[in-house]
Amino acid sequence: MPKMNMLQAINNALDIAMAEDDKVLCFGEDVGVFGGVFRATSHLQEKYGRDRCFNTPLVEQGIIGFANGLAAQGSVPVAEIQFADYIFPAFDQIVNETAKFRYRSGDLFNVGGLTIRTPYGGGISGGLYHSQSPEAYFAHTPGLKIAVPRNPYQAKGLLLAAIRDPDPVIFFEPKRLYRASVGEVPEEDYQLPIGEAEVTKEGSDITLLGWGAQMEVIDRAVELAEKAGISCEVIDLRTILPWDEDTVVESVLKTGRLVITHEAPRTGGFAGEIAATVQERCFLYLESPIERVTGLDTPFPLTLEKEYLPDHLKIFEAIKASMAY
Amino acid sequence: MTTTHDVYSPSFMTGDEFHIPTFRLLQQDGTLHEGAAAPDLDQQKALKIYQAMLITRVLDERMMAAQRQGRLSFYMQCTGEEAAVIGATAALDDADMIMAQYREQGALVYRGFSYDEFMNQLFGNELDYGKGRQMPIHYGSRKLHYMTISSPLATQIPQATGYAYGQKLAGEGHCTITFFGEGAASEGDFHAALNMASVHKVPVIFFCRNNGYAISTPASEQFAADGIAPRAFGYRMHVIRVDGNDVLAVYQATQEARRMAVEQNQPVLIEAMTYRLAAHSSSDDPSGYRSRKEEEAWREKDPLLRMQRWLYDLGWWSEEEEKSWQESLRREVLETMKRAEKRPPPPLESLVTDVYADVTPALQRQLDALKTHIRKHPDAYPKGAQSLDPDVKAAGSELPSGDEQGGA
Numbered sequence: 001m002p003k004m005n006m007l008q009a010i011n012n013a014l015d016i017a018m019a020e021d022d023k024v025l026c027f028g029e030d031v032g033v034f035g036g037v038f039r040a041t042s043h044l045q046e047k048y049g050r051d052r053c054f055n056t057p058l059v060e061q062g063i064i065g066f067a068n069g070l071a072a073q074g075s076v077p078v079a080e081i082q083f084a085d086y087i088f089p090a091f092d093q094i095v096n097e098t099a100k101f102r103y104r105s106g107d108l109f110n111v112g113g114l115t116i117r118t119p120y121g122g123g124i125s126g127g128l129y130h131s132q133s134p135e136a137y138f139a140h141t142p143g144l145k146i147a148v149p150r151n152p153y154q155a156k157g158l159l160l161a162a163i164r165d166p167d168p169v170i171f172f173e174p175k176r177l178y179r180a181s182v183g184e185v186p187e188e189d190y191q192l193p194i195g196e197a198e199v200t201k202e203g204s205d206i207t208l209l210g211w212g213a214q215m216e217v218i219d220r221a222v223e224l225a226e227k228a229g230i231s232c233e234v235i236d237l238r239t240i241l242p243w244d245e246d247t248v249v250e251s252v253l254k255t256g257r258l259v260i261t262h263e264a265p266r267t268g269g270f271a272g273e274i275a276a277t278v279q280e281r282c283f284l285y286l287e288s289p290i291e292r293v294t295g296l297d298t299p300f301p302l303t304l305e306k307e308y309l310p311d312h313l314k315i316f317e318a319i320k321a322s323m324a325y
Numbered sequence: 326m327t328t329t330h331d332v333y334s335p336s337f338m339t340g341d342e343f344h345i346p347t348f349r350l351l352q353q354d355g356t357l358h359e360g361a362a363a364p365d366l367d368q369q370k371a372l373k374i375y376q377a378m379l380i381t382r383v384l385d386e387r388m389m390a391a392q393r394q395g396r397l398s399f400y401m402q403c404t405g406e407e408a409a410v411i412g413a414t415a416a417l418d419d420a421d422m423i424m425a426q427y428r429e430q431g432a433l434v435y436r437g438f439s440y441d442e443f444m445n446q447l448f449g450n451e452l453d454y455g456k457g458r459q460m461p462i463h464y465g466s467r468k469l470h471y472m473t474i475s476s477p478l479a480t481q482i483p484q485a486t487g488y489a490y491g492q493k494l495a496g497e498g499h500c501t502i503t504f505f506g507e508g509a510a511s512e513g514d515f516h517a518a519l520n521m522a523s524v525h526k527v528p529v530i531f532f533c534r535n536n537g538y539a540i541s542t543p544a545s546e547q548f549a550a551d552g553i554a555p556r557a558f559g560y561r562m563h564v565i566r567v568d569g570n571d572v573l574a575v576y577q578a579t580q581e582a583r584r585m586a587v588e589q590n591q592p593v594l595i596e597a598m599t600y601r602l603a604a605h606s607s608s609d610d611p612s613g614y615r616s617r618k619e620e621e622a623w624r625e626k627d628p629l630l631r632m633q634r635w636l637y638d639l640g641w642w643s644e645e646e647e648k649s650w651q652e653s654l655r656r657e658v659l660e661t662m663k664r665a666e667k668r669p670p671p672p673l674e675s676l677v678t679d680v681y682a683d684v685t686p687a688l689q690r691q692l693d694a695l696k697t698h699i700r701k702h703p704d705a706y707p708k709g710a711q712s713l714d715p716d717v718k719a720a721g722s723e724l725p726s727g728d729e730q731g732g733a
């Protein structure tokens with residue numbers, strides 16, 4: 001099986017989707033001949049022509065408005081927003097249009113064909129505006145689906161599923177892992193399910209939950225914890241919306257302890273939503289308070305990025321605190 | 326890329342160097358302007374256009390009256406802008422896409438949306454295509470190629486660019502028209518849409534109804550330029566300004582625009598100069614921001630009267646026909662209204678369907694919990710209780726008794 005980094009896996013998924021269906025179009029800022037600032041769309045214009053893979057003017061609200069119209073028409077747009085930090089001019093198109101298209105028309109029209117790809121997250125010295133993790137804003141919007149891959153294999157399978165999903169999907173790509181994460185990825189077409197979490201490691205003492213780039217951080221914390229004799233169960237949520245409550249609840253009913261981690265600020269972060277649901281469904285089984293290991297309630301910093309980030313040591317301390325409660 | 330030559334002292338321009346004319350064919354007395362020729366429009370099509378204008382006018386009058394009687398929560402009239410909307414729609418192929426703002430019911434009338442279809446939406450009953458989810462006037466029709474209305478302003482404009490790009494790739498010779506007001510043209514989405522359409526050579530017609538007001542804000546406080554039309558220059562887009570109360574001019578301008586869009590993949594901006602004769606909506610009272618005198622001056626330019634006189638002169642329409650149409654229209658509108666308001670609401674399940682293609686487990690749990698709650702307190706939720714148990718008429722679901730409530 002060939003090895004790919006996450007960008008190659010994403011590029012491969014787009015290639016498969018475009019080869020299979022003429023209606024699949026890839027566009028965004030610098031997406032055309034240049035192949036995107038991260039090269040996720042490399043060679044797609046060469047292969048499929050300028051009509052199907054192209055640069056757009058620098059206008060995020062236009063990109064998503066255009067993509068909504070295309071999807072309503074029956075095309076399958078894969079729109080790129082160059083950085084998730086710059087998705088906000090398109091917020092109205094996503095929240096008021098994409099998310100509500102099917103509902104408001106009584107299913108006369110829908111934009112289910114739409115996938116929005118966007119790199120998110122810190123750890124690349126990107127400062128305030130190249131580091132944010134805005135998933136929670138969108139998680140508050142019924143009608144959207146939100147997926148986040150943790151490695152190249154996941155990226156390819158989830159992206160292909162997102163493109164073919166009957167609902168619009170925002171696909172947050174952990175840009176810190178674009179080249180850093182390398183793994184075996186089958187050449188052929190495959191899909192991973194949207195809406196299902198994955199237990200990546202079984203354990204009995206405590207459940208650790210995250211998504212995207214945090215999964216790698218969790219794995220490092222788990223190494224420390226297991227050395228200290230703590231048996232950890234690890235779950236990759238994979239889909240933020242709709243999220244897989246049952247898999248998480250089942251695990252917490254078993255372990256009685258939960259640590260949730262994300263890079264985004266704590267207040268209003270998606271960990272809060274998960275914690276609320278878990279306490280509703282697991283109240284009598286909880287051995288300790290649910291811990292959240294998150295970014296600070298500040299804008300994303302630059303020089304002190306390492307201090308800000310919810311790293312493996314912070315997660316390890318949360319695990320110990322939970323165990324010792 | 327710019328095409329330019331050099332100058333060696335500072336030289337500023339304002340755009341006032343350009344003068345954009347207004348295209349007109351028909352005078353208010355129903356005769357053509359000197360030198361103007363009527364577009365190629367046979368009697369059958371001319372009457373279809375006029376009857377759609379008349380139906381729209383009568384529907385609007387009746388429904389606004391119904392709103393005033395408390396039978397309807399909200400309404401918006403097209404009054405004064407019928408020629409702009411219907412003239413443009415008539416110039417299209419019936420399978421071209423229409424992405425409207427919210428004041429374009431005339432387009433649906435022209436394409437054959439039935440009174441029942443209008444009423445079912447207005448009353449949000451079980452037959453409403455939108456399943457009672459949106460406020461009145463948010464119509465949509467897949468079979469008539471009319472995108473469901475969305476309240477946020479201008480969002481439909483870049484969507485029209487995208488839709489039309491898809492039509493271009495499909496290669497079936499269709500285009501999209503999008504309607505919006507001069508106020509919505511201030512939104513960022515407008516600029517994004519026109520720029521992208523020009524850059525990507527998209528078969529889309531941007532139809533601006535410059536009706537003078539965005540709710541209460543006059544056009545003079547909306548933009549400093551000479552209307553909306555000059556903006557096309559910034560995108561190197563074809564543009565025409567047309568008398569929006571002149572149905573023949575609107576028809577011909579849109580016909581030419583469609584040809585450019587479909588045959589040459591050229592987007593076109595049309596600015597129709599018109600006037601919103603009615604209030605912004607049933608919640609608005611224009612007496613606070615504009616004068617009777619101003620309104621009266623525009624009432625003199627009524628687009629219906631103008632076309633009616635033209636049709637009379639040609640002998641294609643008569644006062645008798647006008648009278649009998651008006652009467653039967655009023656009757657039909659009232660009858661369909663009574664039918665629609667008696668129909669039950671959409672079922673409770675419609676709260677959670679169509680959020681996604683399939684109802685998610687979490688949503689199903691929320692619906693089940695809601696049903697349990699409603700069964701405990703059925704009187705507090707008459708519509709929901711009725712749908713849970715349709716045979717039991719829930720308290721509080723008494724319907725208005727009809728036009729004897731005062732049909733004036």
